[in-house]
Amino acid sequence: MRRKLIAGNWKMNCLKEDGLALASAVFQKCSEYKTLPFDVLICPPLSLLGQIASLPHPMTAIGSQDVSLAPKDFGAFTGDVSAEMIKDLGASYAIVGHSERRTMRHETDAVVLEKAKNAQQKGLTAVICIGETEQERESGLALSVVSKQIKGSVPTDSTGDNCVIAYEPVWAIGTGKVPSVADVAEVHAAIRHELANLLGSEKAETIRILYGGSVKPSNAKELLSVPNVDGALIGGASLKIADFWGIAETQF
Numbered sequence: 001m002r003r004k005l006i007a008g009n010w011k012m013n014c015l016k017e018d019g020l021a022l023a024s025a026v027f028q029k030c031s032e033y034k035t036l037p038f039d040v041l042i043c044p045p046l047s048l049l050g051q052i053a054s055l056p057h058p059m060t061a062i063g064s065q066d067v068s069l070a071p072k073d074f075g076a077f078t079g080d081v082s083a084e085m086i087k088d089l090g091a092s093y094a095i096v097g098h099s100e101r102r103t104m105r106h107e108t109d110a111v112v113l114e115k116a117k118n119a120q121q122k123g124l125t126a127v128i129c130i131g132e133t134e135q136e137r138e139s140g141l142a143l144s145v146v147s148k149q150i151k152g153s154v155p156t157d158s159t160g161d162n163c164v165i166a167y168e169p170v171w172a173i174g175t176g177k178v179p180s181v182a183d184v185a186e187v188h189a190a191i192r193h194e195l196a197n198l199l200g201s202e203k204a205e206t207i208r209i210l211y212g213g214s215v216k217p218s219n220a221k222e223l224l225s226v227p228n229v230d231g232a233l234i235g236g237a238s239l240k241i242a243d244f245w246g247i248a249e250t251q252f
């Protein structure tokens with residue numbers, strides 16, 4: 001049984017004061033419950049990760065938004081932060097291959113694969129992002145694009161313990177547009193199928209597949225009840241506690 005994962009990707013947002021207040025609000029919400037029927041993850045910018053992870057964070061996992069591609073934990077890689085260092089800060093997850101990095105930083109599947117491997121080798125769960133552009137969807141290529149991204153960027157020793165997939169149609173990110181329930185169901189089923197081809201069906205069944213792209217309290221219940229949708233990766237709405245928790249609350 002896959003537990004749902006409610007994950008916030010803060011992107012390049014928040015200075016110290018706002019970031020610590022937002023994280024504390026998430027921790028406070030979680031601490032109001034003895035147990036939660038889902039997992040919670042927040043991915044603050046790296047500038048705040050260590051400070052946030054050093055606060056008591058009941059029932060909340062902390063993740064980074066990226067990880068170094070470098071083949072070593074330490075060395076002459078100016079500006080990079082290794083998976084080892086991210087783990088040392090107190091993170092247990094690392095997002096890799098977000099479409100903003102695939103587009104703006106020209107990260108290929110091969111780069112995303114190496115980053116995912118670096119994360120997994122250090123005991124971090126890699127949240128591997130995939131998704132088609134608007135043009136690819138309009139050309140009927142959505143399924144073939146995500147299949148190719150799975151083959152190219154998911155390490156072959158992935159399991160539900162070290163890997164999460166986030167399906168984020170690029171055209172739905174930050175736009176307020178969301179695919180139809182039927183389209184989400186179709187792509188998530190195709191991703192599960194592709195994971196089974198790559199890893200075997202037993203392992204594929206353990207891997208959570210998140211939906212991301214304009215998730216809000218008003219659409220979360222519907223999106224998260226689609227078969228094979230095992231949670232949400234939330235950008236804009238993760239920056240306000242009322243919205244982030246409003247999404248989480250649809251899962252009680």
Ligand code: PGA
Nearest residue numbers: 173174213214234235236
């Ligand atoms: P959004 O972003 O929720 O603001 O659309 C999602 C993401 O990019 O992870």
